[in-house]
Amino acid sequence: MAQMNMIEAIRSGLDVVMDKDPGVVILGEDVGYFGGVFRCTDGLQRKYGEHRVIDAPIAEGGIIGAAIGMGVNGLRPVAEIQFADYIYPGFDQVVSELARLRYRSAGEFFSPVTIRTPCGGGIRGGQTHSQSPEAIFAHISGIKTVMPSNPYDAKGMLISAIESDDPVVFFEPKRIYNGPFDGDPDKPAVPWTSHPKGEVPEGYYTVPLGSAEVVQSGEELTIVTYGTLVHVAQAAAEATGVDAEVIDVRSIFPLDTGTLSDSVRKTGRCLVAHEATRFAGYGAELAARIQKDCFYHLEAPIGRVAGWDTPYPHAFEWQYFPGKKRMMAGIRKMMEEA
Amino acid sequence: MASKKSRLHIPRPTARPGEKPDFSYLNLSPAGSVDKPPVNSRTRDIEYLSEDLVRVLDEDHKAVGPWNPAIDPDKLQVALRWMLLNRVFDDRMWQIQRQGRISFYMQAAGEEAVSIAQGMALRPGDMCFPSYRNQGLYMLRGVKLVDMMCQCLSNTRDMCKGRQLPIMYHSKKANIYSISGNLGTQYPNAVGWAMASAIRGEDHIAASWLGDGSTAEADFHHALTFAAVYQAPVILNVVNNQWAISTFQGFAGGERRPFAARGLGLGIPGIRVDGNDLLAVYAVTLWAADRARRGGGPTLIELVTYRGGAHSTSDDPSKYRPKDEWSAFPLGDPIERLKQHLITEGHWSEQKHEALTEELKTEVLAAWKEAQKAGTMTEGPFLDPATMFDDVFAEIPPSLESQRRYMLEIESGE
Numbered sequence: 096m097a098q099m100n101m102i103e104a105i106r107s108g109l110d111v112v113m114d115k116d117p118g119v120v121i122l123g124e125d126v127g128y129f130g131g132v133f134r135c136t137d138g139l140q141r142k143y144g145e146h147r148v149i150d151a152p153i154a155e156g157g158i159i160g161a162a163i164g165m166g167v168n169g170l171r172p173v174a175e176i177q178f179a180d181y182i183y184p185g186f187d188q189v190v191s192e193l194a195r196l197r198y199r200s201a202g203e204f205f206s207p208v209t210i211r212t213p214c215g216g217g218i219r220g221g222q223t224h225s226q227s228p229e230a231i232f233a234h235i236s237g238i239k240t241v242m243p244s245n246p247y248d249a250k251g252m253l254i255s256a257i258e259s260d261d262p263v264v265f266f267e268p269k270r271i272y273n274g275p276f277d278g279d280p281d282k283p284a285v286p287w288t289s290h291p292k293g294e295v296p297e298g299y300y301t302v303p304l305g306s307a308e309v310v311q312s313g314e315e316l317t318i319v320t321y322g323t324l325v326h327v328a329q330a331a332a333e334a335t336g337v338d339a340e341v342i343d344v345r346s347i348f349p350l351d352t353g354t355l356s357d358s359v360r361k362t363g364r365c366l367v368a369h370e371a372t373r374f375a376g377y378g379a380e381l382a383a384r385i386q387k388d389c390f391y392h393l394e395a396p397i398g399r400v401a402g403w404d405t406p407y408p409h410a411f412e413w414q415y416f417p418g419k420k421r422m423m424a425g426i427r428k429m430m431e432e433a
Numbered sequence: 434m435a436s437k438k439s440r441l442h443i444p445r446p447t448a449r450p451g452e453k454p455d456f457s458y459l460n461l462s463p464a465g466s467v468d469k470p471p472v473n474s475r476t477r478d479i480e481y482l483s484e485d486l487v488r489v490l491d492e493d494h495k496a497v498g499p500w501n502p503a504i505d506p507d508k509l510q511v512a513l514r515w516m517l518l519n520r521v522f523d524d525r526m527w528q529i530q531r532q533g534r535i536s537f538y539m540q541a542a543g544e545e546a547v548s549i550a551q552g553m554a555l556r557p558g559d560m561c562f563p564s565y566r567n568q569g570l571y572m573l574r575g576v577k578l579v580d581m582m583c584q585c586l587s588n589t590r591d592m593c594k595g596r597q598l599p600i601m602y603h604s605k606k607a608n609i610y611s612i613s614g615n616l617g618t619q620y621p622n623a624v625g626w627a628m629a630s631a632i633r634g635e636d637h638i639a640a641s642w643l644g645d646g647s648t649a650e651a652d653f654h655h656a657l658t659f660a661a662v663y664q665a666p667v668i669l670n671v672v673n674n675q676w677a678i679s680t681f682q683g684f685a686g687g688e689r690r691p692f693a694a695r696g697l698g699l700g701i702p703g704i705r706v707d708g709n710d711l712l713a714v715y716a717v718t719l720w721a722a723d724r725a726r727r728g729g730g731p732t733l734i735e736l737v738t739y740r741g742g743a744h745s746t747s748d749d750p751s752k753y754r755p756k757d758e759w760s761a762f763p764l765g766d767p768i769e770r771l772k773q774h775l776i777t778e779g780h781w782s783e784q785k786h787e788a789l790t791e792e793l794k795t796e797v798l799a800a801w802k803e804a805q806k807a808g809t810m811t812e813g814p815f816l817d818p819a820t821m822f823d824d825v826f827a828e829i830p831p832s833l834e835s836q837r838r839y840m841l842e843i844e845s846g847e
Contacts, residue, residue: 128449129679129753145443150680152649153616181615184651219536221598223614374832403836405825409536410587410595414818414840424843 104246123175159185166206179214194237217270227371245292251302278327278418305349331422373401395432444683454761464491465498483693483703543741546767550714562623562641574607578800588808620656627667646677661699664730674740693735708736
C-alpha cells in the first residue's frame with residue numbers, strides 16, 4: 096500500500112493498465128510532454144512513448160471522435176477532456192456515436208473509450224471551470240457514467256472503466272484531487288494522508304462499476320450522494336448529531352439500487368445531494384427510484400440538496416456550492432418532516 | 434519513404450526546456466518586400482499573402498514598403514502609450530494575483546500590438562468578439578482601468594456582477610462582446626453579427642480573435658464556412674503566439690501551412706502579418722476592413738507573435754519551453770520595436786519612454802486604489818449574493834425566486 100492523493104491514484108491506475116495492455120492509449124490536451132494541467136498523466140509519455148500518450152489539438156470533438164475510431168480499430172483509448180466544462184464540443188460524438196455504436200451495428204462494432212474529465216467547483220473556477228454535467232451523460236443510453244470520491248475508488252474504478260468494453264465517462268471531482276473537503280472553505284486544506292481511502296495499492300486492483308458504498312452507517316437518515324459531497328455529507332451529519340447513513344453512489348450508471356433501498360428501508364428517511372443544478376438533476380432519478388423501491392418505508396418525502404439552478408458564479412462560489420451549512424439545513428429539515 | 438508501414442507523425446517543438454531556442458521554422462519576409470494588392474483582388478490572385486509575412490518596420494527601425502500606413506507620429510505615440518499601458522496593467526494585475534488578491538489572471542505580454550493596432554484600425558461601430566488576451570481592446574475603446582480591475586476583483590463595481598472569472602470582460606457600450614472562457618466560440622458569433630450587419634444594410638463590420646491552438650476547434654471551421662458562404666463582412670484573426678499552454682502551434686496544424694492559409698480552400702483570402710509590428714498589423718487590418726465594407730467579404734489574418742508570459746497564473750511555462758525563448762523570438766517585442774521606430778524618426782526618446790512608463794504605473798496604481806474601495810476578495814463591501822439569481826432569464830422564474838429566498842435564509846442562519 097502507498098499513500099496517494101487522487102491525482103497520483105489516477106496516474107497509478109493509468110500506469111497499471113498501460114503496462115498490462117499495450118492497446119491502452121491516452122489522448123488529450125496537454126497530456127503528453129507536460130503531463131496534464133492537473134498532472135494526472137505526468138511521466139506517462141516518458142514511460143510509454145509519444146504513440147501511446149498523445150498530445151491533442153484543442154478540439155474536444157476531435158479528441159472524442161478520434162478516440163472512437165481508435166477504439167473501433169482495436170485500441171483502448173482514454174481521452175482526457177481538460178475540464179468537464181469543455182466537453183460540450185464533443186457531445187455529439189458521445190451521444191450520437193460513442194453511445195450508440197454497438198446498438199446500431201447490432202453488436203458488430205463497439206468502442207471501449209473512457210473519457211476522463213475533472214468536474215465540480217470549489218476552486219474559484221467561475222462558470223467555465225466548475226460545472227458538474229453528470230446528469231446530462233447519465234441521461235444517454237449506452238454510456239456508463241461514474242464519479243469516484245477518493246483515491247482508492249478513483250484508481251480501482253478507472254481500471255474497471257478502461258477495461259470495460261462499454262464507453263465510460265469518468266468524472267473526477269477536482270476540488271478533492273488533493274484532499275477530502277468537508278464543504279467549509281474557511282478551514283485549512285486536509286491532505287489525503289489523513290483519510291483511510293488515501294491508502295492505495297500500488298499494483299492492479301479493480302473497484303467494480305455499478306456498486307455504491309456505505310461510507311458511514313447510521314439509523315436515522317440515509318444521505319445518498321457522490322463526489323465531493325460525500326465528504327460534505329459526513330461532516331454535516333456529524334455536526335448535526337443526526338445518526339445518518341451516508342452512501343457514496345460512485346457509479347451513476349449503472350446504479351446500485353439495492354444498496355440504496357436496503358439503507359432507506361432501514362432508516363425511513365432519505366436526503367439526496369449533488370453539486371450539480373437541482374432541476375432535472377441526477378437527484379431526481381435517485382429520488383424517483385428510491386421512492387418506488389421504498390415507498391412503504393418512507394416516513395418523510397425524499398429531500399434534495401443541490402446546486403442552484405443558475406450558472407456557477409465566480410464571486411458567490413460558497414453561496415452556490417452546497418456546502419456544510421446547506422447540507423446541515425437539509426439534514427435538519429429531513430428530521431423535522433412528518 | 435522506403436518503409437511500407439504507415440507512420441504516426443508526432444509534432445515536436447524545435448526546443449524544450451534547457452535547449453537553445455530555434456525559430457528557424459518561421460518563414461520571415463524582409464520588411465517592405467510583400468506587395469500590397471487592391472482590396473477588390475480575387476482570392477486566387479493574392480494567395481502569396483497567406484504564405485509571406487507582411488512587415489513594415491525594418492532592421493533599422495524604419496517604416497518601409499507598400500504596406501507602410503504612414504501614420505502620424507502623434508498617433509504612433511498614442512499607440513505606444515496604449516501598448517505600454519496594457520503591459521503595465523498586466524504586470525500589476527499579475528503581481529496582485531500572486532499576492533492572492535484576485536483568483537486568476539492572463540496577461541498579453543508580447544502580443545500588445547494585436548489589440549492596439551487592430552483596435553485603432555477599426556471604427557467605433559465595428560463589433561469586436563475578443564479572446565482572453567485582448568484586454569488592450571477594452572482599454573483602447575474607453576473601458577476604464579478601474580472598471581477592469583473591479584471585474585477582476587468580482588467586487589460591487591464588477592460589470593459581470595461577480596459571475597465571471599477575472600479578465601472575462603464585456604462592454605456593450607464599447608462594442609466588445611462578452612468573453613466566454615470556452616475556446617473559439619466567439620468566432621461564429623462574430624460571423625453571425627456581421628451577417629446581421631449586412632442584412633440590416635449597415636456598414637459596420639465584425640472582428641474576432643482566437644489563438645493558434647483554438648483553430649482546431651470546430652467553431653473556427655464553422656465560422657470560416659459561414660463567412661465564406663455568405664461573404665460576411667468580418668475580419669477573422671488568428672493570434673499565432675506559438676504556444677497553446679504546453680503544445681506548440683504544430684499541434685494545431687501549423688507545421689504544414691500557415692494559419693493564414695486556412696481559408697483559401699473556401700475562397701477566403703489570408704494575410705500573414707508580423708504581429709509585433711504595429712504598423713504592419715494596422716495596415717493589414719485597414720485593408721481587410723476596407724475590403725469587408727466594400728462587399729468583399731471576410732479576411733483571415735494570422736498575426737505571428739509570441740506569448741511572452743505564462744498561459745495564465747495557473748501555468749508554469751518553464752516546464753515545457755526554454756526560458757529564454759521570448760528573447761530569442763526574431764520578431765522581438767512590439768513595444769520595443771515601435772519605441773525604437775519613434776526614436777529613430779526623432780519623435781521619442783528613452784527619457785520620454787521612462788517618464789511615460791512611470792506615469793502609467795502611477796495611473797494603474799491609482800486605479801487599483803480606487804478599485805479596492807468597491808471591495809476586495811477578503812474585505813467588503815461585497816456584492817449581494819441574492820443577485821446571483823438575476824439574469825439567468827429576462828425575468829426570474831418562481832422556482833429561482835424560491836431558491837433565492839432559501840439561499841438567503843441559509844446564509845442568514847447558523
